[in-house]
Amino acid sequence: MKETRTRILSAATHEFAHHGLGGARVDRIAKRAGANKRMLYYYFGSKEALFLAALEASYAHIRSAERDLDLEHRDPREALRRLVDFTWTYYLEHPEFMTLLNSENLHKGRHVRHSKRVRELHTPLVDTLRAILRRGERQGLFRRGVDPVQLYISIAGEGYFYLSNRYTLSRIFGRDLMAPRELHGRARHITDLVLNAVRS
Amino acid sequence: MKETRTRILSAATHEFAHHGLGGARVDRIAKRAGANKRMLYYYFGSKEALFLAALEASYAHIRSAERDLDLEHRDPREALRRLVDFTWTYYLEHPEFMTLLNSENLHKGRHVRHSKRVRELHTPLVDTLRAILRRGERQGLFRRGVDPVQLYISIAGEGYFYLSNRYTLSRIFGRDLMAPRELHGRARHITDLVLNAVRS
Amino acid sequence: MKETRTRILSAATHEFAHHGLGGARVDRIAKRAGANKRMLYYYFGSKEALFLAALEASYAHIRSAERDLDLEHRDPREALRRLVDFTWTYYLEHPEFMTLLNSENLHKGRHVRHSKRVRELHTPLVDTLRAILRRGERQGLFRRGVDPVQLYISIAGEGYFYLSNRYTLSRIFGRDLMAPRELHGRARHITDLVLNAVRS
Amino acid sequence: MKETRTRILSAATHEFAHHGLGGARVDRIAKRAGANKRMLYYYFGSKEALFLAALEASYAHIRSAERDLDLEHRDPREALRRLVDFTWTYYLEHPEFMTLLNSENLHKGRHVRHSKRVRELHTPLVDTLRAILRRGERQGLFRRGVDPVQLYISIAGEGYFYLSNRYTLSRIFGRDLMAPRELHGRARHITDLVLNAVRS
DNA sequence: GATGAATGAGGGTTCATTCAT
């Protein structure tokens, strides 16, 4: 049954997300997948290859959900707002994705460097965002010269930093940043910030 | 002489930054510090205690540099611009600090949770930023109701996400985000973003 | 093959007996068992769990040999004499058992405390000894009111102390207590003592 | 001040008694003695030499208390009874002595072997016991041919085994052997045993 | 596809002891 492969991949994502690449344990992944440890090597070859597979799957997942937003045919400001909201919510609901990225960057992108798939997944995203910005410019809503990549990094970064570092930030500022009130405040804050940043 | 202690702490910061808490090797720390492995335990008690010490020292370092900006007596917009610029530059020049924070958050803030010192270090920062915002409001420059904590998280997050995830971001967007041109572009982008976000 | 497990257990018994729990070396156990050190943890989980396993096996061994004495159907005095002789001989031939017990008591019975098995092994022994004493009473050979547990502790203790402390005793009394003549003298001494202790 | 030496010795006795020779920690001894670790080496030379010193002091202590019993001028049966009672009570109140002996025997008497002092301490004990037995024989109370050394080993062993192995024995027999009732029972049991063993 | 048994390298930590003062 092909299920085993899937179960391993999902167990691995969970493990890598909770412990990082170095802290992840092959034994725990196998146990959680209800599979023999050997099968992990049968399907993926090595722990690191499995990590890359988990990372690629995570990228594919967020990009796929993004596509469902159907941003191409909407009012530019509404499209941007939807993207901001989606991105915030996605990170909020998928903290494991952030941990995976942190691990990969700790290792200087060693795994992702050789992944064609990951590169291909993102061309549409940039294209879509660029189109939104252009439409906004043409309609006189957005100022000229906004780089879609820089903008996307801001959209993502505003949520990412807050959520990824929630433990240290909550501690140093003496506030529980995961309390509902704080989360709502952050969502509004980000939307304002981004929309202000592009308006003409 | 207390030198050994200092050398261990600085070697540890380097090691933790490059490999994370789990990936850091006590042997390498000792070697780099030119000390016996035993001394690490003599002075710090355990690898985790050493990690906390490194983290606290890093926090102390950035906050200390921040204080030297002398933000209290400047024009509010100038003060904000200086803080934004300082923060971006600091992360750019101290990537190890970001990695340390990532590690700590991977472990859900386990170490920082019991550190009084880290909490105390940040009260002045929030106070300063709050004072700047108030002066800006009174002078009619800034809009009312901006939360200094949320704003600081944005200031930091804009640089942090870009720099901390530079490897994956460079790969998925097919651009070398560490090229000088890109870095300058980012700096300008962030400054605009933040100043726009608070203007009245 | 389960052989490895058995070899580890027997090597561990030897090592614990000769060096105590604290002084035992996991490396030596593995080497003596002709196994990889890792297998010790594969089969037993930890050094302490292995110690308990060795202790349980030792208890099981002496109790099993005891059962073969077939004490139930013999003349009460003959049965007692056989038990005394067996116990002395067993300790003489299995000094490792005494060392194991000493270690366990040095640690206040920490391991044995949670072993159901060890408790169960001893109910039959007490039952048997109680039956012997009762038959002796009914036949007018033994005095009433002898506690089988107290008696067994005496039977064991007479040999145990002599043999377990043979080095210090030999030294302080200036006599080689392990010389054949001394050993025979002790055996006779114990038998007399115990039989005198119960006679009516 | 000479006190330091004494404090170290007494701290060492406590530590060796609770953890055995191998499990004892030089650091803990120094801490408990309120002394610097280096002083331990200054006064005793090594951990093992300190162990021997503790052992010798313990032997000296019990023998000294024994001498105070003034057995020489008493009725033989009364003298014997007093010795039995004293020995039981001493082990009961000084469990650390038993642990020390166990440790020394685990190491095959390595330290005591070269101690003249320990040998000398015991000649009077044997002489005294021999004299008691002779007087008993002459008075027709005791049977002939009882070896004072074998008898002393019985007197000591009856208490030693019970007390030294109290944890395992309590567990395997399902009875708390340290409960007051059990202790009194044991004391009586031993006295009966020994007096029966020598009577003519 | 799947499994239990096995491995060697190396992980963090602790030890008794000594150096310099």
Next chain:
DNA sequence: GATGAATGAACCCTCATTCAT
């Protein structure tokens, strides 16, 4: 007499990986 700093060897244990079936 007394001390804080330093050491190297060795401790128990864990790791990702592979073998034989």
